[in-house]
Amino acid sequence: MNEMxxxxxxxxxxxxxxxxxxxxxxxxxxxxxxDIFVDYLVECWKAKGFLHSVDEFRDASDRGHxxxxxxxxxxxxxxxxxxxxxxxxxxxxxxxxxxxxEVLDHKILxxxxxxxxxxxxxxxxxxxxxxxxxxxxxxxxxxxxxCTNLSTLLLQRNNNLMIIPESFFLSMQRLQVLDLHATTxxxxxxxxxxxxxxxxxxxxxxxxxxELPSSLEALVHLKVLDIRHTGIIVLPIQVGxxxxxxxxxxxxxxxxxxxxxxxxxxxxxxxxxxxxxxxxLTFFFPKVExxxxxxxxxxxxxxxxxxxxxxxxxxxxNKYHILDYFEYQLCKCLKYANDEGTHPVISEVxxxxxxxxxxxxxxxxxxxxxxTENLSELRACSVxxxxxxxxxxxxxxxxxxxxxxxxxxxxxxxxxxxxxxxxPVTVGSLGRMTSLTLFNCPELKKIFSNGLIKQLSExxxxxxEVCHKIEEIIIETENHCLDPRTLxxxxxxxxxxxxxxxxxxxxxxxxxxxxxxxxxxxxxxxLKLPFxxxxxxxxxxxxxxxSW
Ligand SMILES: *[C@@H]1O[C@H](CO)[C@@H](O)[C@H](O)[C@H]1NC(C)=O
Ligand SMILES: *[C@@H]1O[C@H](CO)[C@@H](O)[C@H](O)[C@H]1NC(C)=O
Ligand SMILES: *[C@@H]1O[C@H](CO)[C@@H](O)[C@H](O)[C@H]1NC(C)=O
Ligand SMILES: *[C@@H]1O[C@H](CO)[C@@H](O)[C@H](O)[C@H]1NC(C)=O
Ligand SMILES: *[C@@H]1O[C@H](CO)[C@@H](O)[C@H](O)[C@H]1NC(C)=O
Numbered sequence: 001m002n003e004m005x006x007x008x009x010x011x012x013x014x015x016x017x018x019x020x021x022x023x024x025x026x027x028x029x030x031x032x033x034x035d036i037f038v039d040y041l042v043e044c045w046k047a048k049g050f051l052h053s054v055d056e057f058r059d060a061s062d063r064g065h066x067x068x069x070x071x072x073x074x075x076x077x078x079x080x081x082x083x084x085x086x087x088x089x090x091x092x093x094x095x096x097x098x099x100x101x102e103v104l105d106h107k108i109l110x111x112x113x114x115x116x117x118x119x120x121x122x123x124x125x126x127x128x129x130x131x132x133x134x135x136x137x138x139x140x141x142x143x144x145x146x147c148t149n150l151s152t153l154l155l156q157r158n159n160n161l162m163i164i165p166e167s168f169f170l171s172m173q174r175l176q177v178l179d180l181h182a183t184t185x186x187x188x189x190x191x192x193x194x195x196x197x198x199x200x201x202x203x204x205x206x207x208x209x210x211e212l213p214s215s216l217e218a219l220v221h222l223k224v225l226d227i228r229h230t231g232i233i234v235l236p237i238q239v240g241x242x243x244x245x246x247x248x249x250x251x252x253x254x255x256x257x258x259x260x261x262x263x264x265x266x267x268x269x270x271x272x273x274x275x276x277x278x279x280x281l282t283f284f285f286p287k288v289e290x291x292x293x294x295x296x297x298x299x300x301x302x303x304x305x306x307x308x309x310x311x312x313x314x315x316x317x318n319k320y321h322i323l324d325y326f327e328y329q330l331c332k333c334l335k336y337a338n339d340e341g342t343h344p345v346i347s348e349v350x351x352x353x354x355x356x357x358x359x360x361x362x363x364x365x366x367x368x369x370x371x372t373e374n375l376s377e378l379r380a381c382s383v384x385x386x387x388x389x390x391x392x393x394x395x396x397x398x399x400x401x402x403x404x405x406x407x408x409x410x411x412x413x414x415x416x417x418x419x420x421x422x423x424p425v426t427v428g429s430l431g432r433m434t435s436l437t438l439f440n441c442p443e444l445k446k447i448f449s450n451g452l453i454k455q456l457s458e459x460x461x462x463x464x465e466v467c468h469k470i471e472e473i474i475i476e477t478e479n480h481c482l483d484p485r486t487l488x489x490x491x492x493x494x495x496x497x498x499x500x501x502x503x504x505x506x507x508x509x510x511x512x513x514x515x516x517x518x519x520x521x522x523x524x525x526x527l528k529l530p531f532x533x534x535x536x537x538x539x540x541x542x543x544x545x546x547s548w
Pocket of ligand 4: 344347348349351368369370371372373374
């Protein structure tokens, strides 16, 4: 093993740039072969100052993602099966630990996932620069008096960790990253203000934590503060009004079960709007009016590089499910739930939005009501449970090249949806769409109307499920004189639970040069497929039920 490690070390030594090396070594803090979320990893690298070649915290993100790509390219990290996650394998992690043990400045104490119940001895803490005891069963922490050189402390997911000793942070002036997420702590100790160099503080999913001490103001270098899924309700007021630390990235989410009065929420929104150095904000606005306060009063809104993940209105999950399908980072996201009609501020936010999720929305007939011209930046769009929506795009008011950036569209539980595109289809529209998913649209008859299909030369994935009125996928009467190379990129076709589906395409003359996978279930009326050994030469697999 030692020889093997020596050999692998060449890959490491070959890395050009000290920043790449330290970024790689940081990966050893995580359990071997575990999935590490890349945005979190890059955020930690930034907070550690590894990406020092760039001044702005925001630019550091790009540098971080470049380094990540590079480490993957030289196989020091690997992409995990979960999108936007990476892993470090066992052997490389051993190597990283070995290298770290030889470099004084990076001495690592990494014992994640070992079922530890007792904290380690104080001597072990004292000599380490970076400590990871994540995913253990620690119930307590040692009373530490001499941890002056500690720069990273990862204690996340110690489900039984309820109390941090009062003087615990006393000697940790150099600590830069502190992760306590998903622990059961109920308060932060009086020694918190000693953490004068902390840049990233993770308290997300600390359900028992309901307030933060006002001493938070002492953390003058704090840039990332994650308090999603906590019980905290008063923090932002302190952050904003009284001291304004340098916070550049702020994430606040609200448990839908927490009921904040409109008045409290309005105050919090005003405080957040007063943070002038933010480059990124994840925030929940209970009502459109609160979003309007932010857009109207925050100077950040005019900054083109400002990134956001906004949720407006209560919904079950704050996660953007559609983002799971993207390899790259999309940073401007709006989730809008449980409201009705249109609102100017929604249209305005949409002009900058890349990812839009519209959930349980009432009283609009089509997305075009927000202004098709305002939707031109969308890369991903999801419409879910909107019972009044009759079409997605109204062609009578759509400009040419509508939805020109849209790559993915998901439509679920749209009980009144009749078609995707109503009226004349404008040129260049939906030209980049690669994936279309339709689920439970009981009134939907026409998927590709008025020759819409001609625009979809990039479509790779089409999935139609639980749409009981669908009789034809490509409707003959709506698509005259089809080019044989229609849907030239289509790779995967999924058809589930379509009791009235009779045909996929009008004839066998179309060719399907890219089609690789067919997945058909519960389509009892479909008795013929338009695919032959001549027109679908790349077809590799057909999944169907035995009875069919
Ligand atoms: C901390 O440790 C250093 C080095 O071991 C030692 O010189 C110093 O006296 C210690 N300080 C305290 C307060 O124990
Ligand atoms: C911290 O690092 C300095 C410089 O490397 C060293 O002199 C000191 O002893 C260290 N402190 C502890 C507590 O190990
Ligand atoms: C809200 O409360 C209900 C009932 O107490 C619970 O079942 C549900 O899981 C809670 N929702 C969230 C998101 O915590
Ligand atoms: C598009 O957004 C702008 C505001 O940015 C708004 O004035 C306009 O009315 C919107 N278009 C429609 C059709 O709503
Ligand atoms: C869609 O509707 C079905 C049945 O009506 C329901 O079980 C499901 O939770 C809904 N899904 C979404 C995403 O709204």
